[in-house]
Amino acid sequence: MAFLKKYFSNIFQAIRSLTTGMRITAGYALRHGKEKITQQYPDNKKTLVLPERFRGEVVLTHDENNEHACTGCTACELACPNGTIKIITKFDVSPEGKKKKALDTFIYHLELCTMCNLCIEACPTNAIRMAQTFEHSVFDRNKLTKKLNNPGSKIREGVE
Amino acid sequence: MPSLEHIANLVHDWLNAQFSPGLALFFEFFIIGVLIIGLFSILGLVLIMMERKVSAWMQLRLGPNRVGPKGMFQTVADTVKLIVKEGMTPDGVDKLLFNLAPFIVMIVAMVIMAPLMFAKNFQIWDINIGVFFITAISSLSVIGILMAGWASNNKYSLLGAMRSGAQIVSYELSAGFALLTIVILTGDLKISAIVNAQSDGWWIFKGHLPVWIAFVIFMIAVTAETNRAPFDMAEAESELTAGFHTEYSGMKFALFFLAEYVNIFVVCALGATLFLGGWQPLHFGTGTGFNRVMDYIPSSIWFAGKTFFLIFVIMWFRWTFPRLRIDQLLNLEWKYLLPISMFNLLLATLITIMGWHF
Amino acid sequence: MSASQIIFYLISAFILGCGILAMTTRKIFRSAIWLLFSLVGVAALYFWMQVEFIAAVQIVVYVGGIVVLIIFSIFLTQQSGKEMPKPPLGRNIAAVLAVLFGFALTFLLINKYGFTDQGKAFDWSVNKIGTQMLNTGEQGFALPFEVVSILLLAAMVGCIVIAMRSKPEEK
The missing domain is CATH 3.30.70.3270 (Alpha-Beta Plaits)
Known part of the structure; x- marks a missing residue:
């Protein structure tokens, strides 16, 4: 019985963690227009903002x-x-x-x-x-x- | 508004009026071949573009944005590059099998297209074992991968091919069980019969619990069968460089790549046909205004929409989940998916016998 | 000769050609691949006869199952990429003779008795096959079906016993 309980709790935990991950990526996909981390480098040379800890x-x-x-x-x-x-x-x-x-x-x-x-x-x-x-x-x-x-x-x- | 069925009938009548029946049949074969090849190239371009854009959205990137408007011609440029590239055949490979393997993979992907129903009464071959035909032929695709892996004479390729073989052979089982659930509920293997059975509601609504479980299992199993991440053990670039197609370049590599995307399209079309009603529009109740509005949308649009939704889901998996280890992969199949789908099959049988579905 | 007959002869030539290649090639993996094409050809013959269910079963069982197993075992053997040595001449002659005698026997049998037309089309629909398979009445196959299932179950249990790692003894 303990085995069965573990088996099903495994399944439900897996489903929960997988849906959490999918929710996060779906959220990113939905607000792709507002937030972008890509720097279009040669075009935005003037306004380029580098992170504080960047090492050149x-x-x-x-x-x-x-x-x-x-x-x-x-x-x-x-x-x-x-x-x-x-x-x-x-x-x-x-x-x-x-x-x-x-x-x-x-x-x-x-x-x-x-x-x-x-x-x-x-x-x-x-x-x-x-x-x-x-x-x-x-x-x-x-x-x-x-x-x-x-x-x-x-x-x-x-x-x- | 001319439907695809209408156009097909026009062409059929015209050919039969002009030529003898045998010649007309030959021309129809020719037209179908050209159309399938055209569909392949369009699918390759569209799906690879879609994959890049979806991955960019999910990672807050921009994706391709230089070639053409919004980067839409990026895949065209890539294809041109692959076509003009030299198709290398390295020394030490088994030349015959090395050159044959991409074509086997491609031909298998083409043959699976035959029983798919693209729109209302628009189908290449309404074979009476439809679903079984698709499972049977798709079990051939592993041969192309094993051939490529062996003929390359490279340890990465061989390992990739073996992993892929083990994976496809085991996940075929649970994909087959998921299909059987629908076959039991419908009582027929024919694709057209399965679609017609869903005219009063898609199986995913009518069949409730067993169909939901079967749908989830189907999506997991086909992701594994098409060697997509998180189950892309066959190519696992961090361990095996590129798996079974390490030694391929130019157009031969492109054929493998194209076959992967066409296979995704085929399994998603199958999933849309079995679970989401094929070309049947979304209906609630009977005779409501909502239903009439839905009926105005052409059946081909419904089919394409459902298929591309499922393709999006599979891409969503790829850009969310990390890759599994080979033992985890086999554990998932043999210890979880297979027993669950077996019990699910029993449940579906019970529901069908008692008539508990809607 | 009708188109149907031409297709029949093409498929048969494909099957026999691939079979001969499977026998004569000296690379074992190629041999498996030719065998596979030969079996696909047999499935094509079933499609030509319009018994689609048997054709699909042929592909699933022989091509997708057995040949893949053969290929796996070839992958796991040592030095399977090397060309095999040429068989001695005596063995070649014996093989050719055996094939000739086999042909002669088949030819004589067909020549003497020929094919008789039964006059009735056989019913091959999947529904019919399914009900016949699980029929307990006259000409039903329920008992053989169950016996074969028991055989396969025994084979599966045997595999598990062989593969199972015995637990370390408790101290």
Whole structure:
């Protein structure tokens, strides 16, 4: 008897869950005119809205004084799984005569990047972030190797 | 308003007046062949377009919208592309069977069309075993799939073909039982007799409980028999790349694709004939004004409307449910559908004997 | 020769041709497919005789059932895609002789006795077949029908016994 009860309750639960699914898709089908998630990309280039967490490429943020927050600690380089980032450091000499490690060149190989976001999570000073640009096609592969720090930029005061 | 029956009779009379009866019969065969092939190509274009649009609606997408108005000529463009593509025959395949398989699948789909009643008194062959003829011929379609899977000399194809074979052979049983329910209620296998029995109400209204159960089982079983999602184990792209038609390209692939959609049309037309009254219009009571309005709609429109409604339901299944595993698939058939349809058959017999249907 | 006769000879030639191909091909899967076409041809012959019910049963049982089972067992055998070796000459000769003797015997029988016209059309409607099958009275087939059902039931029970996994012993 218990077997029969289970058998029939199985059937009714199956019917209930299947009709739930069908109701949801039917609902979508009925309001297909009002709500669409398709972005007609090249046509709506002007008004394109990307989600907040979209990952296009890694950029080093500079403020209006051409200053960034990168200390050259290479945490991002270590975190990167496929060697996309190469940090070249130099030693700044402070007025007191003390040597201090600082960023010389932030090299970013866009062609190797998988947009995994690990470097951004590894950065202790929030110097880098993911930009929302995504039109990266170029005719020359060398153009994909980018230098992220602007010429003449220096580290922001107070960032250690 | 000229009905399809009227036009067919005109053509028949004209041919018989012009030629000898044998020659006229030959010309009629020829016309029917051309019409069926035309119906096939139109069905292919319309159903594939419909599938794309329905899937887009259900996923809040736009669907094809570039070629022609609202993307309506997308399937035409696809067909042109498939026709001009090279029909590759890879090395290492069994060349004869590899090239024969798509045609077998296609011919079977064509032959099943014969007893269908497209409008009032408009039918190719009113064979006296109508429903049984359809079940018998449709059991042939598995052969084409097995042939394609074997001849491709590819492990994915072979696995897909075996799954498809197991699936079609088992789901044929419950589809057959669902058909038998209606055959018992009508007492005849002829398609025209089944449709005429529903002139005072469709079986789905007249036959109440056993017919409802049979209808649900029929829809599930034919979805499995036509290898549609959620039962598309034969092609399961995530496991078997494309199953039995992995090695096919160009027009040979298109024939498989077309046959799938034509089979959907055939089983839905069968379902509409058996459960929803074929070309019979919707009637409530007798002699009301509503009935008279319904009678003005041509019978071919009624038939097409019901068939396309069922096709929509099958597409709805596809874009809602996830694919089953092979053991779940066989469990569903042998542990649930088959016992239920057997008891349902007994119930239908009881109701017929006692005259409890309306 | 009427069109009906031409169709008869075409179908017969198709059946025999497919039968010969099924015997002579050296790929086992092709052999099964030729057998299938031969059986479809037999069904076509039934359609030609306008006994549609028998034709449909022929397709369901032989083509949809038995040949599919044969194909399944071919799929499950090892190295079934290889060409089989040529049979030895002696066996070929013996086979041809057997076929010739079979033909000779059939031909002699037909030649001597011929076909007699019974003079009455046989009733093949599905209703008639159904009532005759379950008729308990004179010339009814209820008893053979039930006996065959018992046989099939026994076969099914046997399959279940073979396929059933015995439960592990309780400790």
